[in-house]
Amino acid sequence: MTTRPAPPPRTVTVPVEGELDHESCEGLVREVTLHLAARPPVDMVRVDCAGMTLCDSMGLSALLQVRRDVDAAGRRLRLDHRPAHLDRLLHLTGTAEYLLADRPD
Template identity: 35%
Template structure:
């Protein structure tokens, strides 16, 4: 199974790009983050923390949808990164995704940046 394209052609698709920039591990999910695709994001976030990359920047600019499962992936990554002395920074959220964080109150526990550049400059 191609884990990069879990789900149907119309729904449930997620691509995740990972790169290191300075002291940050930049993870960019593109598509829809839901119960079908959550592991595609969970795995690189957990792997980064296991490898000592604990400043995680999630570039949300390509994230078109995020449900509660996706939110829980990010919350879990936050706990693991903070336990290791780091944190999770969210950057460039589209309004539809930002609304999920606002409604649930999750925006209060993350460092949120308007852009990837702002997150990397901090």
């Protein structure tokens, strides 16, 4: 019997450019949903926040939805290159621990 090495984890990065608000948040959720449905499956979704200039309550809601969807799919989520305004929002709203936590295996 020949054993094959496990394939490397598959990671996808979704960039956020500009404002994450009521006008753009559906696009983020839709893009992550498409990646979660892809074959071969994605192991980790990385949301690159380096280009984010603003995150309002709808943007926060979208990030929470992404977290729920990624967790439900059994994948991992990372919010990379978070600007200070996003970290401040996450801490003020009490969502930092939830959004930034690693999914338990």
